[in-house]
Amino acid sequence: MVYLKIKRQDESREWYDTFETKETPGMTVLEALFYVQEHMDGSLCFRYACRGAVCGSCGMLINRVPRLACRTQVGIAKKENTREGSGDIFVAGQKSEEENEVILIEPLANLDVIRDLIVDMDSFYNLVDSIKPWISSPEEHPEGGNLMDPDLREQIEKYTNCILCACCHGACPVAARDDTYLSPATLAKAWRMHLDPREDNASRQERLNFVDSESGVWGCDLVYKCVAVCPKKVPPTLGIKALREEIEKNKEN
């Protein structure tokens, strides 16, 4: 048996419901949520798409840790301390030894809740979009395509793997206190675009100027929570530090 203690919310109130579900081998939290939605309470809502940890839809707090429900096993989560009542999101390594069978499920932090586990992702997407997250290459490509050094590709790839699930945003203490903060994912993407040799210099410079602010790279506390929770192993903090260095190098010249 496993108990899902789920935070519910609608226009007028917030509450917790606990659902008892039978655990099947390999069951994920997302599967358990579907079981509840299909057989116990059709009004429960949450986002999903791929169920394979590539689309980024099902980010939520599971035992107060931001993660993807689709790749979190019920059997593992139920042995963790739920950390119920803790004000802190994500405390590393805090697991209890005995099975408690209760999994605490709540919406991602630092975003407004629309209903139940569904948060307002538009405010997050708007932060990402504000840095003009695209390559401004010229219309015509060189014959046979652009060339790219395989080593440089490897550097960029770490950041390209971001799926914009907002788990980092939900773990970020700066995002918690400042809703103008661009977010770890956004700044990681800024570094990804900055590194890309296909990006034109003017756009690269414009983006660098844009993130050179307290809402941008200077707002980061450098506590690496985003790096710790990223389901795709993207290291936003390293990107932020690299952007800072780039900005300072620019100012010296």
Add this chain to the structure above:
Amino acid sequence: MREHDIIVIGGGLSGLRAGLEAKRQGADVAVISKVPPIRSHSVAAQGGINASIGTDDSWDSHAYDTVKGSDYLADQDTVEILCKEAPERVYEMENWGTLFSRTGDGKIAQRPFGGAGFPRTCYAGDRTGHNLLHTLYEQVLRAGVRVYNEWMVTRLATDSNRCTGFVALNLLDSELETFRAKAVILATGGYGRIYQRSTNSIINTGFGISLGYRAGVPIQDMEFVQFHPTTLWGTNILITEGVRGEGGYLYNKDHERFMDKYAPESMELAPRDIVARSIQTEIDEGRGFTGGYVQLDITHLGKELINERLGGIRQICIDFAGVDPITEPIPVQPGHHYSMGGISSGKDGLTPLNGLYAIGECACISVHGANRLGGNSLLDTIVFGKRAGEHAANAVKNIAMPSEDSLNESLAEERSNIDSMMGDGGESFADVKDELRQTMQKYVGVYRNREDLETGLANVKALEKRGENIHVKSRVKTFNMELMNVLEVKGMLDIARVITEGALVREESRGAHYRTDFLERDDENWLKHTLAYMKDGGPKLEYKDVTITQFKPMRREY
């Protein structure tokens, strides 16, 4: 009522490419999608995208492989377009920022894929779909295409054989609205989730195909359903063909590399239909592992190569099967993967209904025929997405916005349809959906025969009856997932019916459609496409010729 010259339904690769092109050509264009575009199933594509950019390769060699792979059911004029336009579309994606894997001298790298005579598949590690989709979405943002996120289109509106727009449900508040357009482009993807075992995202219910079908457009070649040979045992998450392309071996429980019995020349790199049947035969004849799987072994490839080119696969195996492929073989089994069939459409995505286009997996432009080669679906999305966007942008210049009448009528019909579903009691969508998925898996799967298909059809018909009595119990307005599911299950039933009937009538084995009671391909009677029209009481099947240009049908051997 909202309006745009062109509205694309679906925000995956084909939809975004169409929307982007229409915008580049100056049209007022919007994309509407039930999930934000970057959540689309395109993101899950792993292995790669084909283009004959190698110095010793050519578009007609690519075309030959595609036609042979299709078991000669593909239309060769559209295959020619697919293969000729491939290099330009791939270079374009590269120029927009796709992070392709590279050769040592910095060019786009290519890997071998099944059924191809050349290592033709360009890739971005094993996250090719992710890279392409994010790149296209970034360019869509750059171009300023309007995107409606989290809207479910529930009914197309038509007037005198023209699509005039549609009715859509805003998932945020469950309100219905009408969208008026001069052209509508369906790009809603496949229907994998009508099968119990599928590599597809949970959102892939094929609802867009049923929208076209219900609007009177024929759906084509639906009996051709691709089963991917290697899906992760248990969850059926895709294990890319790139794993075999990089040198992975398949073993049965007696540690035999069994592919030498089935495709001695190509071994693990035979086309998907052949490898899927070979694995299924091993399992059915008792040479699989307990639980119904075989092993895909890459331990000999070494940690470095696995991390560099198959890092995503490694993570999937660790997260979802508790297996690290650096040290242990991957347990795999065949599962539904792709729909060769779909809404009948032509080389610019035009359907028989004026103003309606269909592209990508929801469409059947017939470049994949009876079996799609790996690396050709991503290519299909951007080649025909671009063509549909361009064609639509030109077409709408000379067309007036349709009148509002048909849209208002459709809105009233959809309101009453949804009202009639609300209430307690009746059937639950989940029960009907689960039974449908089991039926399709068991009776309309890798191997088919008359008896099974007749059982399958009887089950689907019984489920259709039960489907009429499904009720939505939840009254919530904000994100009523039950309502969305009920609408979708009804579409799933339509599609299942057509697949099953088409498969029952087609008495031959061709590509992915394999009949144990008709083992041979029968070109004399069955070298033709199936068209299904929606009529009262079920689909009406018609047939049309396959377009053959330069490649005469031959026996298919690998």
